[in-house]
Amino acid sequence: MSQGVGVVGLYVRDQDEALAFYVGKLGFRVHTDVRNGDHRWLTVQHPEQPSFQLGLFTPGPPVLDAATAQALRAMVAKGAMPPLVLDVDDCRGTYERLRAIGVEFTQEPTDRYGNVDAGFRDPSGNGWKMIQAQKRSH
């Protein structure tokens, strides 16, 4: 596939902390980690999704002024950023594994409409739903 969404970025409060979380705990891989002065372009990938990169960016100069950056950091910390969804094959198993290594879960695995979903946050406050979709019978 050569067309489509390539990168979607999250704002995080600290890129080293975010890297430790997404790579060290969730099992993502680093795709790009390039510094240019104070700016650091950092993207990670889900190991089973090579065509998509998740950007882990800090709001700040040179892209944003200090007041805007501060407002965005507050929004992230308040959990006000849009919902994120991680698809998994085994919600309960993944929940147990991630919880054991210190991932902050906000909701235990719950059955809903045949799906199983759980909720967790990254250290910055971004909220994820982890969803195991109902297996479709063919």
Place this chain on the structure above:
Amino acid sequence: MTDPQLLRRLLRAQDRIDAASHEDWPVRRLAQVSAVSEAHFARSFRRAFGIPPHRYLLTRRIERATALLRDTDLPITEIAFQTGWQSLGTFGRTFRDVTGESPGAVRMRARAAAHQLGRVPACIVSAAHRADLVTAVSEKRRRATSDTTNS
């Protein structure tokens, strides 16, 4: 108040309410979750999220009760008990104050409307249906009383 570290800890208190809104959440318990002094917690929470913690708790309970009314056949008494109320009377009164309808009316209306919500993650559905509790319940009650008195 824009210290992101503090906001992140206040979010943790909000998350804990979300995860167990049927439980009791005295300020002391919430303040502990957020590692904030009891004296500062309620004000900090209100500044961060625009609503005092107790009122936030009420909106979440009403939201859960509405979902149970819509999605289950549980008796209303059981729903009141499961969502954290000590008495059916308090539940019914608060529910009407917040939503403007009785639990029974909400159940009938929800069933009449054929929802196609299965394609949207349920967490998002419930957030979209969150009771918009911008005025205090007691204030709503006063207004309703004065409306009745004036008419």
